[in-house]
Amino acid sequence: xxxxxxxxxxxxxxxxxxQYVNLGIGIPxxxxxxxxxxxxxxxxxxxxxxxxxxxxxxGSEDADLINAGKQTITALPGAVYFDSATSFAMIxxxxxxxxxxxxxxxxxxxxxxxxxxxxKMVKGMGGAMDLVASADNIVVAMMHTNRAGESKxxxxxxxxxxxxxxxxxxxxxLAVIDIKDGAFHLVERAPGVSVEDxxxxxxxxxxxxxxxPEMNL
Amino acid sequence: xxxxxxxxGVETACMxxxxxxxxxxxxxxxxxxxxxxxxxxxxxxxxxxxxxxNNAGVDxxxxxxxxxxxxxxxxxxxxxxxxxxxxxxxxxGELEVDLIPQGSLAERCRAGGAGIPAFYTxxxxxxxxxxxxxVRDFDGKPHILESALTSDFAFVKAWRGDEAGNLVFxxxxxxxxxxxxxxxxITVAEVEELVPLGTLDPNEIHTPGIFVQRIFQGDSxxxxxxxxxxxxxxx
Numbered sequence: 436x437x438x439x440x441x442x443x444x445x446x447x448x449x450x451x452x453x454q455y456v457n458l459g460i461g462i463p464x465x466x467x468x469x470x471x472x473x474x475x476x477x478x479x480x481x482x483x484x485x486x487x488x489x490x491x492x493x494g495s496e497d498a499d500l501i502n503a504g505k506q507t508i509t510a511l512p513g514a515v516y517f518d519s520a521t522s523f524a525m526i527x528x529x530x531x532x533x534x535x536x537x538x539x540x541x542x543x544x545x546x547x548x549x550x551x552x553x554x555k556m557v558k559g560m561g562g563a564m565d566l567v568a569s570a571d572n573i574v575v576a577m578m579h580t581n582r583a584g585e586s587k588x589x590x591x592x593x594x595x596x597x598x599x600x601x602x603x604x605x606x607x608x609l610a611v612i613d614i615k616d617g618a619f620h621l622v623e624r625a626p627g628v629s630v631e632d633x634x635x636x637x638x639x640x641x642x643x644x645x646x647x648p649e650m651n652l
Numbered sequence: 653x654x655x656x657x658x659x660x661g662v663e664t665a666c667m668x669x670x671x672x673x674x675x676x677x678x679x680x681x682x683x684x685x686x687x688x689x690x691x692x693x694x695x696x697x698x699x700x701x702x703x704x705x706n707n708a709g710v711d712x713x714x715x716x717x718x719x720x721x722x723x724x725x726x727x728x729x730x731x732x733x734x735x736x737x738x739x740x741x742x743x744x745g746e747l748e749v750d751l752i753p754q755g756s757l758a759e760r761c762r763a764g765g766a767g768i769p770a771f772y773t774x775x776x777x778x779x780x781x782x783x784x785x786x787v788r789d790f791d792g793k794p795h796i797l798e799s800a801l802t803s804d805f806a807f808v809k810a811w812r813g814d815e816a817g818n819l820v821f822x823x824x825x826x827x828x829x830x831x832x833x834x835x836x837x838i839t840v841a842e843v844e845e846l847v848p849l850g851t852l853d854p855n856e857i858h859t860p861g862i863f864v865q866r867i868f869q870g871d872s873x874x875x876x877x878x879x880x881x882x883x884x885x886x887x
Contacts, residue, residue, distance in 0.1 A: 489883060490883050492884075493883065493884055496880055498683065499822045499823040499824060501824055501879070505680075505681040505682070508881075516821075518758070519706070519758035520758040522758070523754065523758050526755060527774070527775070554743075557743070558731060559730050559731035559732050559751045560730060560752075560754070561754050562755060564756075564781060565754060565773075568773075568774040568775040569775070595779065596780075598778065
């Protein structure tokens with residue numbers, strides 16, 4: 436079973452040289468720490484930076500330089516700042532090639548819910564609806580089950596949706612799962628996790644191929 | 653000679669604000685917010701206002717200051733997760749809230765300032781956001797019709813500005829400020845540094861002064877950091 440850094444390590448393998456990538460808040464942010472040296476990737480944060488670097492050294496943080504999670508960051512050589520309309524032109528116009536974001540629920544038809552629990556948590560969708568509606572390649576990073584131990588991979592989402600039929604791949608603490616033809620397809624399992632474990636933690640229809648390789652981390 | 657937008661200070665800059673008006677306020681989180689204008693709105697005590705802003709500040713800073721005094725009737729935002737008082741007022745029904753996707757919020761402000769009444773976007777199709785909105789397919793993909801936003805006042809914050817109202821923003825403090833500057837009937841710009849005409853390179857101005865009606869030199873910027881994340885200095 437993977438921890439959050441393990442999930443980020445596996446998702447980093449989805450990133451290709453030359454891509455512009457938007458990383459959401461939480462586990463997705465960790466993906467940046469696992470990109471191999473020498474690979475040319477630029478991280479976009481929707482509040483208005485392309486070429487986002489690591490956190491600043493202690494003492495050199497700048498209140499005017501943050502990411503979409505409101506964390507202080509740095510800008511790498513070649514970075515650029517822009518306004519929010521330009522930022523979402525990059526996203527909506529499909530200039531950002533890969534989006535990694537978290538989710539509360541994902542359905543076997545690729546729907547995603549991650550912005551609201553009616554009557555309980557109302558934080559808002561931020562940029563998530565724009566991101567999932569337009570990105571060609573969306574990878575969801577999440578735990579396979581919620582705190583109550585219930586599956587987050589469902590036949591259909593019970594929470595208000597963020598987007599419909601948009602998620603193609605999910606990486607969890609247990610598995611890599613693709614979504615196509617209205618079903619979850621098991622692609623890889625996490626180290627030490629059995630197909631049976633994944634099956635019992637997946638509420639939606641799960642297609643299991645004859646051989647399911649372990650992740651190569 | 654340039655048309656002067658310069659006013660003496662925040663009191664003059666905010667003259668004419670009234671109860672029930674719609675305000676736009678630039679900023680992302682606490683980054684690039686018009687701190688001086690927000691304090692003046694608190695001092696003036698205007699009530700029943702609608703605020704269009706990406707976020708709602710934190711409990712005791714930014715728009716949270718206006719929420720404390722129950723001055724806001726309605727918020728139009730994309731993300732409000734950092735403010736307990738906001739959540740309390742919303743769940744109790746005291747505060748009306750319209751949550752909209754961030755890119756749609758930015759584009760609705762831009763459209764409002766650019767004379768475009770509405771546009772189609774894929775964001776939000778199939779979700780609560782699309783309820784009651786026209787849906788139309790383009791290239792086989794469904795889009796929803798989103799209308800433009802304008803405001804009685806837009807309050808923006810820039811790094812540097814001149815008497816003509818030209819503005820330059822710093823780093824990610826730019827965010828919603830340029831679009832909101834375009835969409836205010838009266839746009840008030842507060843700047844950290846007011847520079848003499850001719851100082852700003854015309855090649856590098858982010859917001860042309862035509863979008864700004866009043867500009868003043870702000871002071872006492874607190875510039876709070878919401879999430880201070882750092883690397884240790886050793887080695």
